Amino acid sequence: QVQLVESGGGSVQAGGSLRLSCAASGYTARHRFMGWFRQAPGKEREGVALIDSISTTYYTDSVKGRFTISKDNAKNTLYLQMNSLKAEDTAIYYCAITWRIGHMWSRDTYNYWGQGTQVTVSS
Numbered sequence: 001q002v003q004l005v006e007s008g009g010g011s012v013q014a015g016g017s018l019r020l021s022c023a024a025s026g027y028t029a030r031h032r033f034m035g036w037f038r039q040a041p042g043k044e045r046e047g048v049a050l051i052d053s054i055s056t057t058y059y060t061d062s063v064k065g066r067f068t069i070s071k072d073n074a075k076n077t078l079y080l081q082m083n084s085l086k087a088e089d090t091a092i093y094y095c096a097i098t099w100r101i102g103h104m105w106s107r108d109t110y111n112y113w114g115q116g117t118q119v120t121v122s123s
Contacts, residue, residue, distance in 0.1 A: 002026040002112040009117030022078040022095030038091035047105040087123040092116040
């Protein structure tokens with residue numbers, strides 16, 4: 001079993017920054033992807049940033065140049081540094097991990113999810 005626990009969410013003004021953390025416990029070795037997804041009210045959950053087993057990173061277009069995903073294997077922790085935040089970044093942010101073969105941006109590909117952390121950006 002794997003547990004993912006997010007932290008670091010909060011309220012910030014537009015243009016500000018937040019850093020999300022996702023602490024993983026249990027067996028996490030040899031995963032294909034870890035990543036951050038978000039879900040805004042009334043919208044589908046969407047992929048934001050992903051990192052694969054060799055630390056190649058992937059970003060959805062709307063966050064490129066503003067968000068940075070990273071992981072610390074020694075601490076078993078995933079991070080999302082979010083800069084230049086916009087009101088449209090407001091959502092619940094979820095951490096996820098997968099060993100499955102599938103489309104890396106599809107939420108159905110992911111085995112385990114955290115409980116989510118709220119990010120609110122005021123304009």
